[in-house]
Amino acid sequence: KAGVTQTPRYLIKTRGQQVTLSCSPISGHRSVSWYQQTPGQGLQFLFEYFSETQRNKGNFPGRFSGRQFSNSRSEMNVSTLELGDSALYLCASSLLGLSGANVLTFGAGSRLTVL
């Protein structure tokens, strides 16, 4: 079966712009969670969506938002980009979600560079 697909894989933006990243989960998976990975902070949980509802979110400012569609595809948006938002953004899908204690399948990530 197809894996988790993230688009775009690479993108460059300038400060103040906004960006939208997409994640298509494995067919049948209803949970999509998002993570930010930087050399300094490591991997940090952003939020999780399950059946179009945000279940939980990490400690990120309101500039970071997301949504999930009826086909389980998810998007995350970062507005008013800052240099510190440069990172690898990863999404993961799972059948039952983080609280269901099941294996997470990660996408290859979207690498965002903010100039």
Added chain:
Amino acid sequence: KQEVTQIPAALSVPEGENLVLNCSFTDSAIYNLQWFRQDPGKGLTSLLLIQSSQREQTSGRLNASLDKSSGRSTLYIAASQPGDSATYLCAVFSGGSNYKLTFGKGTLLTVNP
């Protein structure tokens, strides 16, 4: 606040050696712990998931143990191979109603032929 620490940060071993990677966490009220590997520039691959009620899980040459009371987990890799070279991360799922997945910063493993 849950904090996850992985030691060592980097490890270099000759091929064939058995090795242990360590993961410690500060809040023992966890639901589960997962070990992942990450190859350069790529996403994470799940290796093993240990439920809070379990003591260990095995998959092939990998064995992960969990000691909740001491806040520790180990990943044992037997007969290491160059293809095992990657960054290994552990992640703890905890937090009650405000749950989240907390990752360690990883151990960079290099297996030399």
